[in-house]
Amino acid sequence: MKRVQFEHSAIPYLFIAPQIIIISIFFLWPSAQAIYQSFLLEDAFGLSSQFVWFKNYTDTIFSNAWLQAAGFTLIFSSLVTFLSLALALLLAVKANEVIHGASTYKTLLMWAYAIAPPVAGLMGNLMFNPIIGDLYNFMNLFGFDFDHKLDPVDAGFVVVLISVWKQVSINFIFFLAGLQGIPKSVQEAAKMDCNSSTRRFWTITFPLLAPTTFFLMVINITYAFFETFGIIDTTTQGAPGGATNTLVYKVYQDGFRGADIGGSSAQSVVLMILVLALTVIQFRYIEKKVHY
């Protein structure tokens, strides 16, 4: 069968032109640059460069520092995604049951959303300051011997805590909206079919929230990968000894602090491929389990 073709003018292309231009300037062109530079070895002053094929890739990816950052990113992203989703879901379920002063609760829980990651990082920095930090003193009050400047686990704890705190509010808003989108009669039918509210939650409410959860999971993984840059930069800056370096932060450090443009570009290309693979996995395998 032949499909109907209408004569069309250039106007549709004109309409999408702004978006195309933005994508070209801020994504396509920098990506092309990164790929190009990842094959070059430059001197520290950027005066000369030579084509080295895949040397930058092999050098960085097989280095211990990169593997350490990759390991930390994996643990960090999983923790941040899981904890911020779990906490937000718990808060949303509880806030959804509140009848009196519901809007006050909701507003209070959403506030943190208005804070930019670097600001959240600064606030966390103050709270974990060894001299005036309340949380720092609180942790040591119980004899934890807590010091995020020296201990890698403590440092990881600080960045995870701040990242989760920052992200819970937006997840909360989406979960709350998702919960309110579940028809009341379905919940009532479940009430007549199942006596245990915990079981009801896992068999009815949670599956019906799956589209929201899936969407938030994609958003949160992206957040943990990229947007936490601001938090790490204002708190640990990768210290101690690169233990809190995420892949993104390492790209920045090697490129802008270490002046290794080639190595940094190679890392960002690898990162791009990783994120691409992750997105494909998410939509291929996890989305299949989601009922819309």
Place this chain on the structure above:
Amino acid sequence: MAQVELKQVRKTYPNGAEAIFGVDMHIDSGELIVFVGPSGCGKSTLLRMVAGLESVTSGEILIGDKVINNVSPSERDVAMVFQNYALYPHMSVRGNMSYGLKNRKMPADEIERRITDAARMLKIDQFLDRQPNQLSGGQRQRVAMGRAIVRNPQVFLFDEPLSNLDAKLRVQMRIEIKKLQRRMNVTSIYVTHDQTEAMTLADRLAVINEGRVEQMGVPMELYANPRTLFVASFIGAPQINLIPVRFDGTSLTNGTLKLAGFSDLPTGVDLMLGIRPDVLSIAPEGQLELNVDLVEQHGGENLIYGALLGTKNAAGDAQEICLKGPQSLLPATDDKLRLAFDPAAAFVFRTDTGERLK
């Protein structure tokens, strides 16, 4: 099978709004009771109180001889069919039907047997592995019924289950519900705002108005012998003709209209004369004269609407009435018809209290 008893059941919402004012009711084992009333009258609230989805402010609800006020909905041994079906969208038809049974720890072979039986009875056996969103409205309604049937409960609760279906399917499902209920002989409460549905389904029906049971009885009793103006106007299609009148000691009057044959009525108060459309008949010497406005042809019978000459209603116009006539009766617009009725078959109500006087 169990009887259901409501004793002085009241419902007041936390904001002070009163929904149910002391309802007393006895429902026999195996009976199909219909709650009927206009929207907002409290009929659904009352049903939901029996289901356990609304708390009871005061009074007692008994199923069998057990007070269930504080028993959770899933332990009351009742099953409910919701207006919008309320199927679990992420489960197959089989999953929807087995969910309640699995939660009650029923053995798998017993669940399977019940689902097969119910599915065969409802003719949904070929859909068991479909998702609800792959079914039509009528099929979803059957699944919702199936979910209630497999529970094998003491009491079925129906909350306007047919109002989302189209007219033809509604009549068909109505008949099926009645047959099913007969066959299973389960005590049932059915809520509807549709008086035809109420009349045809009910063993007994309860007309509910503003949180009170106005009258309860077998459908024909309510039709032939309404206790209040509200019941008379709610039951019966086409609606009963209501003519505002006063009693002057010998006859009922409105404008130049004088109707003899009434006695023992109070004078000086506003009354309402109620005449069913099928009580009116064409007669050359009749008491009423009708100016025809419109004829509705329903096939087997015609409904003739017109203004009653000589009368005035509250708005100052001649009172509109309706007459049920045979297929052959086809007057033209503005034809005058003389109508007669038997005063013994008419009702007289007090307008202010709605109480029936005759």
